[in-house]
Amino acid sequence: MSADLPSVDLTAAGPFVAAMKFEVTEASGSRVTGHVDLGPDQHTPWGVVHGGVYCSVVESAASIGASAAVVDRGQFAVGVNNNSDFIRPMTAGRLDVVAEPIQQGRTLQLWQVLLTRADDGKLVARGQVRLQNVPLPGA
Numbered sequence: 001m002s003a004d005l006p007s008v009d010l011t012a013a014g015p016f017v018a019a020m021k022f023e024v025t026e027a028s029g030s031r032v033t034g035h036v037d038l039g040p041d042q043h044t045p046w047g048v049v050h051g052g053v054y055c056s057v058v059e060s061a062a063s064i065g066a067s068a069a070v071v072d073r074g075q076f077a078v079g080v081n082n083n084s085d086f087i088r089p090m091t092a093g094r095l096d097v098v099a100e101p102i103q104q105g106r107t108l109q110l111w112q113v114l115l116t117r118a119d120d121g122k123l124v125a126r127g128q129v130r131l132q133n134v135p136l137p138g139a
Contacts, residue, residue, distance in 0.1 A: 029069030058127030
């Protein structure tokens with residue numbers, strides 16, 4: 001039985017995940033931080049960042065933290081619900097990402113993720129992700 005999570009190098013996960021450009025700087029079972037650089041590659045046809053990018057970053061940050069919280073039990077966490085709010089539009093720039101648990105139980109966890117502009121700290125998006133703890137493959 002392996003209790004190791006895959007690397008937090010999201011660029012190795014596949015083209016979709018790599019396109020988010022989310023870089024993790026800290027990851028534990030109680031906090032995940034990082035940043036995402038936004039620009040034309042993530043735009044809608046109307047020239048603003050697509051809300052799906054925010055949802056994906058929220059889901060990724062929460063999943064990383066929630067999985068780190070249960071890896072010692074031979075588990076990882078999968079999102080079962082993602083509620084994301086888009087507060088203000090962006091066209092380009094860096095967002096800081098902070099994810100922290102609201103509740104961590106035996107079978108379920110709830111994480112909150114805040115995405116704020118790096119230059120002035122204003123909230124751009126926030127999300128809550130409910131995650132289920134499941135056995136690691138091969139565990």
